[in-house]
Amino acid sequence: MIRIKHRTIGDVHLLDMEGRLTIGEGTAPFREAIHRVIQLGGRRLVLNLAGVTHMDSSGIGELVSAYMTASHLGGCVKLLHVPPRIQEVLTVTKLATVFQTFDDEMTAVESFR
């Protein structure tokens, strides 16, 4: 199960995520949240992963889908506060080379300027 809170700073949409980004109860709400942001016109997304405890291959797939969706629309998905476990997953899957990651929220937001 995952809890997602959506907020904005200017035109940057931040999703604060807490829980497990795993198949079913985790990935479905995440996909819906990304869809809602895109429908609202959001193209600059920051995913705050500070509270994410687990991520399986389906969760990784959803991150990639979000990245591709935003990229195709001329936007971008960036990651904030990536916990060590999730960083390990991103590293072994080589996705650490794809996603820009930040430890500071304002730096992440300002990186879109």
Add this chain to the structure above:
Amino acid sequence: MTERAALETYSISLSVASGLEFVELAEMVTTTLARLAGFDEETAMWISMAVREAVINAIKHGNREDRQKRVEIQYAFNHDGLSIRVTDQGSGFDPSQVPNPLDPENLLKPTGRGIFYMKAFMDEVDIRSAPGEGTIVRLRKKRRPRSA
């Protein structure tokens, strides 16, 4: 672990219908057994995540969520480590044809990382499958000797 327990091998089996709601059960059982086998909390979590991937593959791709078909999960553990065997009743596949998710052309594909995930976090992964037959995935994690 007592001296006698250190020499024994424990075997436990779990059989579930092909529904994704049983993935969490398999994960919980795996975490509990990994801890019993002597792995630390973090390693037990990675073992459980690898087993999740095998069980999800068995339910989704093997048995195609046909609830009449079973997924068998067999555990054996002793002082040396934990072995898990996940068996489905599906139509099988050719493991050599699974694309490498690290290849540049696959890096941004949303699927195809399950087997890679298992290999990343287990010491041994062996997949026996052939078209028309079921699939058996064997996973093994060895215990590391405690540092002095």
